[in-house]
Amino acid sequence: xxxxxxxxxxxxxxxxxxxxxxxxxxxxxxxxxxxxxxxxxxxxxxxxxxxxxxxxxxxxxxxxxxxxxxxxxxxxxxxxxxxxxxxxxxxxxxxxxxxxxxxxxxxxxxxxxxxxxxxxxxxxxxxxxxxxxxxxxxxxxxxxxxxxxxxxxxxxx
Amino acid sequence: xxxxxxxxxxxxxxxxxxxxxxxxxxxxxxxxxxxxxxxxxxxxxxxxxxxxxxxxxxxxxxxxxxxxxxxxxxxxxxxxxxxxxxxxxxxxxxxxxxxxxxxxxxxxxxxxxxxxxxxxxxxxxxxxxxxxxxxxxxxxxxxxxxxxxxxxxxxxxxxxxxxxxxxxxxxxxxxxxxxxxxxxxxxxxxxxxxxxxxxxxxxxxxxxxxxxxxxxxxxxx
Numbered sequence: 001x002x003x004x005x006x007x008x009x010x011x012x013x014x015x016x017x018x019x020x021x022x023x024x025x026x027x028x029x030x031x032x033x034x035x036x037x038x039x040x041x042x043x044x045x046x047x048x049x050x051x052x053x054x055x056x057x058x059x060x061x062x063x064x065x066x067x068x069x070x071x072x073x074x075x076x077x078x079x080x081x082x083x084x085x086x087x088x089x090x091x092x093x094x095x096x097x098x099x100x101x102x103x104x105x106x107x108x109x110x111x112x113x114x115x116x117x118x119x120x121x122x123x124x125x126x127x128x129x130x131x132x133x134x135x136x137x138x139x140x141x142x143x144x145x146x147x148x149x150x151x152x153x154x155x156x157x
Numbered sequence: 158x159x160x161x162x163x164x165x166x167x168x169x170x171x172x173x174x175x176x177x178x179x180x181x182x183x184x185x186x187x188x189x190x191x192x193x194x195x196x197x198x199x200x201x202x203x204x205x206x207x208x209x210x211x212x213x214x215x216x217x218x219x220x221x222x223x224x225x226x227x228x229x230x231x232x233x234x235x236x237x238x239x240x241x242x243x244x245x246x247x248x249x250x251x252x253x254x255x256x257x258x259x260x261x262x263x264x265x266x267x268x269x270x271x272x273x274x275x276x277x278x279x280x281x282x283x284x285x286x287x288x289x290x291x292x293x294x295x296x297x298x299x300x301x302x303x304x305x306x307x308x309x310x311x312x313x314x315x316x317x318x319x320x321x322x323x324x325x326x327x328x329x330x331x332x333x334x335x336x337x338x339x340x341x342x343x344x345x346x347x348x349x350x351x352x353x354x355x356x357x358x359x360x361x362x363x364x365x366x367x368x369x370x371x372x373x374x375x376x377x378x
């Protein structure tokens with residue numbers, strides 16, 4: 001759950017929440033329906049979004065080993081699911097729990113930063129094409145956060 | 158041509174199985190801690206760790222170190238079995254089928270989730286037959302008595318047993334630096350037992366890690 005909402009609910013044990021505090025809760029509740037819509041689109045169109053990304057990735061790296069490209073695609077399939085969950089929870093820290101100490105190690109070891117970066121750009125274009133203007137802004141910051149964690153903290157050697 | 162539907166058919170996208178927020182679960186009514194498969198976990202309060210040291214020292218004197226090392230070996234043996242089971246259940250492959258980086262990531266995360274601090278494997282001396290393990294924030298070093306020598310016998314035993322089973326060779330792990338002696342980390346050297354043993358007196362002579370490592374590499378040439 002949204003960390004700020006969780007904190008508010010803790011306080012509600014000691015006193016009734018004030019109007020401005022309830023406003024945060026109301027905004028969260030209203031936006032939840034839209035978050036769920038976005039989640040469902042990402043879920044239902046997973047393959048439809050990723051297949052063109054895979055095709056364009058292969059075209060962009062024609063000489064690269066296929067297993068490395070597949071590995072990068074699997075990373076971002078998983079990251080997309082994590083971003084979806086983080087969006088539902090409205091909790092960007094969820095991403096840090098899943099990505100730090102884990103995927104960063106793979107990228108660092110295999111030195112696949114340029115593949116992952118290109119894949120990220122292609123994927124974001126693909127997602128933007130599938131989502132409407134009211135849905136895309138909900139997921140975009142989470143993808144940006146994932147990219148920052150995965151690529152900016154694992155500098156190529 | 159890469160088919161996404163084929164990638165999605167695989168049993169698992171390789172996530173972080175040992176991430177602490179999903180790995181450790183508790184049942185407050187029963188007072189139990191379990192991992193995500195339902196295996197029991199044991200929580201050791203600092204007081205108990207400290208009491209184990211003082212109790213063992215009181216009962217067995219200097220043999221306390223050997224007792225701790227052997228407890229670690231026993232612990233490591235069971236840890237290896239459970240670790241292998243969990244890996245193959247979740248990732249659908251055995252440890253030997255895993256690529257090295259994935260195994261190390263799992264092991265590091267497991268170490269951290271168990272509350273044993275951080276863990277790093279240094280392979281700079283792999284060609285000489287030695288692996289260096291760098292562990293930090295060990296609760297066992299934190300609670301250890303002042304023995305004026307490296308004290309993480311439990312961890313050394315765990316690592317000895319775990320990696321011996323992993324490789325099928327008779328390995329030994331010796332600690333060369335210790336947080337209890339003011340070092341920034343606990344360094345362990347892992348290698349074939351008969352090649353590591355000469356370092357035991359060097360540790361008692363308080364030789365530093367680099368010197369011990371250099372001498373080990375020299376004596377094995």
